[in-house]
Amino acid sequence: MPALAPSSALLTDRLSGWLLIGAIVLLVSVAAVRLANTWGVPTLLLYLAIGIALGESGLGIKFDDPAIAQVLGYSALILILTEGGLTTSWSAIRPSVAPAALLSTLGVLVSVVVVGVSVHFLLGLSWNVSMLLGAVVSSTDVAAVFSVLRVVPLPARLRGMLEAESGFNDAPVVLLVVALAEQAAPSGPHHSWLFVFGEAAFELIGGALIGLALGYLLGRLLRTSSPGSSGLFSIAVVGVAVLAYAAADAVHTSGFIATYVCALVLGNLHLPHRAAVRGFGQAVGWLAQIGLFVMLGLLASPDRLLDQLGPALVVGLVLLLLARPLSVLATMSWFRMPLREQAFLSWAGLRGAVPVVLASVPFTLGTPDTEWILDLVFVLVVIFTLVQAPTLPWITRRLGIVESAPTLDVDIEATPLDQLDADVVQVSVGETSRLHGVEIFELRLPPGANVTLVVRDGEGFVPTMRTALRRGDSLLVVTTQKVRRQTIRRIRDVSREGRLAGWRPSVERPPAG
Known part of the structure; x- marks a missing residue:
């Protein structure tokens, strides 16, 4: 056996240490799920805390590259959307698709404008940066909601609404943040807003069609030629969903909506080994969430976070008490949704990984004077998750929503x-x-x-x-x-x-x- 070169030996020595840290983090993260369910706190906060403990202010692991964080964050979001699509029942969300789609598009625009105008006057930010900040924080994280409400089931319509919104809203928000960041960047393309919205509509529709086509065609192919191994079949199904992202992105359409639609089709085609596919998809989704939140915790610096405490409270209060309720009211009233259900949707708009990942986009695109956005969004997510999440079960009871839930018992x-x-x-x-x-x-x-x-x-x-x-x-x-x-x-x-x-x-x- 040939001797290892010094550099190879050094890498081998480091491998053991990284595997030790990785295995411990993974086991602690899995154990944290039980603690989160007991305390009524979303697991994302515990994973973020693990990342901060490992970072430069804890064990001293240094990670400060927003560009790498964005790439890894996008990769994790692809797997999380895949898991969401595979485990979502079309019959459960079908009545909620139209209102969820409107909430994920028009509702997002309402939220962005309200936050942008408010922080422009309250914090004295420029119009470009204000609107960009509004777009970054406008995406909700329904995974955080359901980590709290696993033991407090919702009515089928509300559960379907939250599931559909979580699958739909990432794609338009990513497009909007990128467009705003490019508009504000000195070297970025400067198009009219009519062109920007037209391009966004094209990318969303194109991505959805690509996801629908790939999911149906390759799903039918997998069903007729499935291997005997449920494990291999599960890998193939997840591979199709990832392929949908790559194919859609390659032709400049939305890869995120393509991934979710493709996974949604695959999850409802009655494929062989469905239990194994769902289990594998959930495992991949959990692994992606753990890796994503721990990485974001590593990226955060406690010393910088304190400087953004005041602005984060201002933006968060505007978002929670004004922007989210107005976006829900402007979209759900068309569907005659009762006000108590609208109130719940407003309070249940938890922020999670997506805003933190999107906060790195302005930095990577060279948008000036936006380095602080990542710290502000990180503080906002932590504080308002602690405020909203533990109170959601109480809110559901006070609004009388639990009483009408057919899946309660x-x-x-x-x-x-x-x-x-x-x-x-x-x-x-x-x-x-x-x-x-x-x-x-x-x-x-x-x-x-x-x-x-x-x-x-x-x-x-x-x-x-x-x-x-x-x-x-x-x-x-x-x-x-x-x-x-x-x-x-x-x-x-x-x-x-x-x-x-x-x-x-x-x-x-x-x-x-």
């Missing part, structure tokens, strides 16, 4: 049985579910569906038609693909309305509080 997860064209649906009976006391035959499941197992107090048994369900029970329901959706809808109806669901008109519960 039933946690349903489906795993396909490919060869039988069937699903196994897992149902958990919650504390307030009206499934309690219902006998199996009273569920009146459609033909092709049957309860095959009940797990009670850790013991499993095969039920009879006269077995009564109890709070805390977990059920396995085997159903054909044809009646899967109907079966889930029926179980949720009984959970909400009781054994007489379907025999009498549904009665709306009065709002809490």
